[in-house]
Amino acid sequence: MRSTTSRATLATVAASLVTLVAALLPWLQTGRSHRSAFALARSADAIGFVDTPGRRVLVASWYLLPFLVAAVWTAGALGRAALAGALGVVVGAMSIAAGSMVWRWVGLESGPAVALGAGAVTLAAAARLLILSVKPRRTT
Numbered sequence: 001m002r003s004t005t006s007r008a009t010l011a012t013v014a015a016s017l018v019t020l021v022a023a024l025l026p027w028l029q030t031g032r033s034h035r036s037a038f039a040l041a042r043s044a045d046a047i048g049f050v051d052t053p054g055r056r057v058l059v060a061s062w063y064l065l066p067f068l069v070a071a072v073w074t075a076g077a078l079g080r081a082a083l084a085g086a087l088g089v090v091v092g093a094m095s096i097a098a099g100s101m102v103w104r105w106v107g108l109e110s111g112p113a114v115a116l117g118a119g120a121v122t123l124a125a126a127a128r129l130l131i132l133s134v135k136p137r138r139t140t
Contacts, residue, residue: 008129009076012088015122016072019095022118023065027102027111037062037098037111062098065091081133088126095119 026034035043041059044050050059068091075084099115106112 005081005129005132008125008132009081009084011125012084012122012129013073013076015118015125016069016088016091018118019091019115019122020066020069022095022099022111022114023062025111025114026109028106028109034109037102037115040102040106058097058101061094065094068094081129085126085129085133088122088129092119092121092123092126095122 023037025036027037027040028035041050041062045059050056068087072084072087072091075081075087095115096119099112099119102109102112103116
């Protein structure tokens with residue numbers, strides 16, 4: 001059982017790292033310039049697109065992605081499988097949400113495409129890790 005949890009932890013950490021790399025890939029091309037997810041979020045805020053509380057929360061939470069990925073890696077390295085799984089679920093869901101929103105509004109560049117795939121893998125690996133890390137309770 002331990003090696004299965006270790007493999008699930010490794011998969012969750014690796015997929016989370018790929019979601020961070022996806023955020024740095026081109027998400028939008030304007031003229032000859034390519035924008036990462038972070039530059040796109042900053043530009044959307046600058047032009048007034050981030051005009052509702054919900055959109056503000058989404059943009060603010062996106063800037064937490066590097067911290068969350070680091071937290072997944074740290075939890076995995078410390079053997080805290082349940083914490084790594086829970087954080088991985090958040091990272092995967094954020095990546096899927098951001099990738100699908102940008103795809104719908106702007107079009108599909110390499111960044112959103114990789115974010116969607118990596119987010120799905122992160123979400124699946126993290127869910128598996130959570131399932132494996134929850135210890136069954138015996139009733140007597």
